[in-house]
Amino acid sequence: MVKYVEEDLLALLKEISLLEENQALLGWDALTGMPTDSSDFRAELLSYLGGKSFELMTGPKMTDMLNYFRQNPTILSKLGNQLVAHESKKVKLNTNIPNEDFMEYQRLTSKAQDAWAKARQNNDYAIYAPYLKKIIEYKKKFIKLWDPQNQAKTSYDVLLDQFEPGLTVAKLDVIFNEVKTGLQKIQNKLSYGQKPDDRIMHREVPIAQQRELALTLAQKLGYKLSKGRLDDTIHPFMTAMNRNDARITTRWATNDYQMAVLGVLHEAGHGLFEQNIAAKFDYTPFAKDMAMSIHESQSLFNEIIIGRSKSYWQNEFTTLNTVTNDTFADVSFNEWYRAWMTTKPTLIRTEADPLTYPLHIIIRYEIEKAIFNDDFNVKDLPALWNAKYQEYLGILPENDLVGILQDIHWAGGDFGYFPSYALGHLYAAQFYHTMQKTIDFDQVYASGDYQAIFDWRKEHVWQYGASKTPQEILKQATGEELNPQYWLELQDAIYTDVYQVVIN
Ligand SMILES: [Zn+2]
Numbered sequence: 001m002v003k004y005v006e007e008d009l010l011a012l013l014k015e016i017s018l019l020e021e022n023q024a025l026l027g028w029d030a031l032t033g034m035p036t037d038s039s040d041f042r043a044e045l046l047s048y049l050g051g052k053s054f055e056l057m058t059g060p061k062m063t064d065m066l067n068y069f070r071q072n073p074t075i076l077s078k079l080g081n082q083l084v085a086h087e088s089k090k091v092k093l094n095t096n097i098p099n100e101d102f103m104e105y106q107r108l109t110s111k112a113q114d115a116w117a118k119a120r121q122n123n124d125y126a127i128y129a130p131y132l133k134k135i136i137e138y139k140k141k142f143i144k145l146w147d148p149q150n151q152a153k154t155s156y157d158v159l160l161d162q163f164e165p166g167l168t169v170a171k172l173d174v175i176f177n178e179v180k181t182g183l184q185k186i187q188n189k190l191s192y193g194q195k196p197d198d199r200i201m202h203r204e205v206p207i208a209q210q211r212e213l214a215l216t217l218a219q220k221l222g223y224k225l226s227k228g229r230l231d232d233t234i235h236p237f238m239t240a241m242n243r244n245d246a247r248i249t250t251r252w253a254t255n256d257y258q259m260a261v262l263g264v265l266h267e268a269g270h271g272l273f274e275q276n277i278a279a280k281f282d283y284t285p286f287a288k289d290m291a292m293s294i295h296e297s298q299s300l301f302n303e304i305i306i307g308r309s310k311s312y313w314q315n316e317f318t319t320l321n322t323v324t325n326d327t328f329a330d331v332s333f334n335e336w337y338r339a340w341m342t343t344k345p346t347l348i349r350t351e352a353d354p355l356t357y358p359l360h361i362i363i364r365y366e367i368e369k370a371i372f373n374d375d376f377n378v379k380d381l382p383a384l385w386n387a388k389y390q391e392y393l394g395i396l397p398e399n400d401l402v403g404i405l406q407d408i409h410w411a412g413g414d415f416g417y418f419p420s421y422a423l424g425h426l427y428a429a430q431f432y433h434t435m436q437k438t439i440d441f442d443q444v445y446a447s448g449d450y451q452a453i454f455d456w457r458k459e460h461v462w463q464y465g466a467s468k469t470p471q472e473i474l475k476q477a478t479g480e481e482l483n484p485q486y487w488l489e490l491q492d493a494i495y496t497d498v499y500q501v502v503i504n
Contacts (some may be wrong), residue, residue: 001112004065004079012062013083014283021051021241028239030196032231057087058094066091079280082467086285093162096145105138109413116411123381125400128411132350133378136371137412143372155373159416164293164423165469169369172419175426175484176362180392181358182488186495195498196338200331205257205324213257213323214250217316221302222454223248223268227275236263238270238299243287246274256341259322262303269302270295276462289466294418294473296424297431298461304354304425305432308494310337311445331440341498345393347402355423355491356393361422363388364407368415425472429487431461434478 023046030042039489056062069076069084076084097105112131119128143158152158153168160167205213208397215230233249240246252260273295281287306312313320317333328336338442343353349360367384376384385404390396397403410418435441439452474482496503 002075003068005126006076009065009069009076009080009083010284011286012056013067013087013319016053016056017283017285017287018047019056020288023049023053024239024241031233031235031237031247039169044222054094058091062087063091063095079284080469083286086289086466090285092177093146096148097142101138101141104275105135105413108134108138109411110349112411112413115407116405116408120401120405123399123401123405123406127379127406129378132381132410135410136378136415139413139415140372152421154369154373155418155440156369159368160371160400160419161416163417163420164291166471169373171367175482176358176365176422179358179422179426180362181487182484182492183355186355186488186492189492189501190343190495190499193496193501196342196466197335198339198342200328201258201342202338203257203327204254205327207252207254207260209324210252210257210260212427213320214261214320216323217261218248218264218268218271221265221268221272221306221450223271224275228271230264238267238274240271240274240288241272241280243277243279246271253441262307265307266299266303269299272302272457273298275461276458278463278466281465281467282401286465288469291420291466291470292463293420293423293427294470296421297427297470300424300428301431301457303492305428308341308354309441309445310494310497311442313337313340313504315448317444338498340493343495347389347393347395347397349405358425359392359420361418363392363438364418367423368418422481423470426482426484426487427470430474430478430480431457432490433486 011146022237026042026046026049030039030046034042036181059446066088068083069080070088072085073081086413094102103234108131112135114126115128115131119125139159147158152161153170157168158168160172188192211230216226216232219225226247228245228248229246232251234251236248236250238246238248241401246272250260273290277287307344312335313336317336321327331339341353341354345350345359346355349357352360363385367376367381367386370384371378371381382400382404386397389403396463409415435453435456439454439456444450461473464473468476471481495501
């Protein structure tokens, strides 16, 4: 007797998707236009909807259905079986932990985030440390429950795998060591070059002009306003309800138009991904569960591959001057581009330029590894943090605000997440390397018609949504595993030019 058919699974997944669309829209509204007094009501509503979708995702109907389909795979299409595998993994992750522990942990992370904010206000790590310690204890307990047979080589591997399936410390150590060594060589080389003068980057550009510039550039790369919009916020993000509604946000400063332009290009890259997922994945988790690394590779493709390319700007410098009423007309293109590309070590990760950014991630990765694989003491984390900034970036945080207290991630229990940011950089460069075999970028940029770039990204990345892992997409698109040399070669070429290093 047939107990379930594929349509039953699709109907249940659609119900979950509809609830999640609601949550996404309400979440977007909370961060863009909601009246401040409404926040308690909104939190109540979001937690209600979150509870409903969680129930459907892990409840008896779903588990029964997944069991049945796993025993009867032949009655499902290929897509149906892929969905069963995907959902089974999710259910396992969420149900291996006893309910009381899960609820207690949720409360703890919410309190920890308040403690983190308070610690920031008082510049006092000690306020936050006890909460961080408890979160780590919970995570260590969860790791044992998630990996009961102790299959992972190290504890931290279990966390890495949740954000980037298949990623391990053994693999990442090799990759990050290559990046560290390569970056040292580049930094060394640049010390013999000419530092650009970046004062022109802080010329005043009215926000209306910045908006027009950023939106013009984003739309030329294919971001569609008929399927999206741009709003103001404090911490920029992209949120997608579905492939026809992928909204981006940004923040503005009249004396820092670069922040807005690169910020909008970045978020529009996330939006492009969402707007171009194949319609066959509508109302399934494959339209929304993309791994963060592959998503980030697309926002970063806009930001660091296109938005930092000399030949791209050679063409768009005219747009910049037209929109800003010739604010930069007295500056030569070369002078402007060198200013645009200035690199210097910063203490704050989110303010880092593309060259130094991965070092911020490597520092966090090494600290997380110390916490989970070597039981490093929470009390001593600020000292470890500072020592690593001194060693890798040559700058010492003068306090914990610009040190260990800068990111909210650990207060939310997000360990194993940071490496995805760096992987996004490396993936973007590897895609670019492959694309150059069939696309003449200089010629495409000079023509002002970027369709060829759009088409490649849609065909090889966006259309798949979350139906493939990042490694599968990378391998299929570029023919090889992750190779950080492409990123290093690209940065070396760009900055050797910008810093006018003479090679004898
Ligand atoms: Zn991003």
